[in-house]
Amino acid sequence: MRRGNQSSVSEFILLGLPIQPEQQGIFFTLFLAMYLTTVLGNLLIILLIRLDSRLHTPMYFFLCHLAFSDISLSSVTIPKMLSNMQTQHLSIPYEGCISQVYFFLHFETIDNFLIGVMAYDRYVAICHPLHYMIIMREELCDLLVAGCWFFSFIHALLYTLLLSRLSFCADNTIPHFFCDLSELLKLSCSDTSLNGLLIFTEGAALTLLPLIAILGSYIFIAFTVLRVPSTKKICKVLSTCGSHLFLVFLYYGTLAIIYFFPSSNNSQVKDIIASVMYTEVTPMLNPFIYSLRNRDMKLALGMLWKRGVILTK
Numbered sequence: 001m002r003r004g005n006q007s008s009v010s011e012f013i014l015l016g017l018p019i020q021p022e023q024q025g026i027f028f029t030l031f032l033a034m035y036l037t038t039v040l041g042n043l044l045i046i047l048l049i050r051l052d053s054r055l056h057t058p059m060y061f062f063l064c065h066l067a068f069s070d071i072s073l074s075s076v077t078i079p080k081m082l083s084n085m086q087t088q089h090l091s092i093p094y095e096g097c098i099s100q101v102y103f104f105l106h107f108e109t110i111d112n113f114l115i116g117v118m119a120y121d122r123y124v125a126i127c128h129p130l131h132y133m134i135i136m137r138e139e140l141c142d143l144l145v146a147g148c149w150f151f152s153f154i155h156a157l158l159y160t161l162l163l164s165r166l167s168f169c170a171d172n173t174i175p176h177f178f179c180d181l182s183e184l185l186k187l188s189c190s191d192t193s194l195n196g197l198l199i200f201t202e203g204a205a206l207t208l209l210p211l212i213a214i215l216g217s218y219i220f221i222a223f224t225v226l227r228v229p230s231t232k233k234i235c236k237v238l239s240t241c242g243s244h245l246f247l248v249f250l251y252y253g254t255l256a257i258i259y260f261f262p263s264s265n266n267s268q269v270k271d272i273i274a275s276v277m278y279t280e281v282t283p284m285l286n287p288f289i290y291s292l293r294n295r296d297m298k299l300a301l302g303m304l305w306k307r308g309v310i311l312t313k
Helices: 021-051 058-087 095-127 131-135 139-164 181-187 193-225 231-260 267-292 294-313
Strands: 011-014 091-092
Touching: 011 058, 021 058, 021 267, 058 095, 058 181, 058 267, 091 095, 091 131, 095 131, 095 139, 095 181, 095 231, 095 267, 131 231, 139 193, 181 193, 181 294, 193 231, 231 267
Parallel strands: none
Antiparallel strands: 011 091
């Protein structure tokens, strides 16, 4: 991936979270608990969907892939961060850093695409309920998910290949807890204009397209509900879309805070906090959002619990 004479840097130093040394133990315990909750919670969602035939629907098919992507996204960065906090061995090899950039971009983009696909699924369910199973047939669902994975792969690969062509000459210190693409571009002693152009064009497009799909879907849903307004219909829509709406606000709210409310004084700290939201908080909350606000998931969890109790007797 890299020519031997292209860079004199063989490793990078991750400075980690901006916390005091005496607070390392507290934060290590906190982030370890959050990571385990993320992994176990999303694995539980995947298990429930696989075991309960009532959840073999398009919405839960997309949710299953989102849960797997969330586990993967957290696992790209958090274990290395926890290891650094515990051992104080802050270095990461050049190849490991480039790989981390690739997988972070890959799974972050999949999350973005899947949230957009789930919004379209809710639009069809609310606006075309009689034709839902015809429109959201198995072939289309497979195609949508395959498209999410394929375009995320191409997106991450393109960024990674351009990154691997850059030279890193002297400074190898990254003021972050993982190999963040923007921080690596700042460290490079090569011309990064092509990388910046790609972020401004292709990266912005891949972020805006799912957002447009989400906004369009919910605008049509709102028109459908308000056309013949009734308390029962509004409650049903909120029950159907509430979990996804909360996820959308959480995901894009973080983006809005970063890009639309900039702060020159603590921009570095804010970027790190936003990254924690992406990699740890949002993936951890997704299982709670979908299990606590969703009747079908509660029923599936109850059936799994009863099955476990019966088997232990």
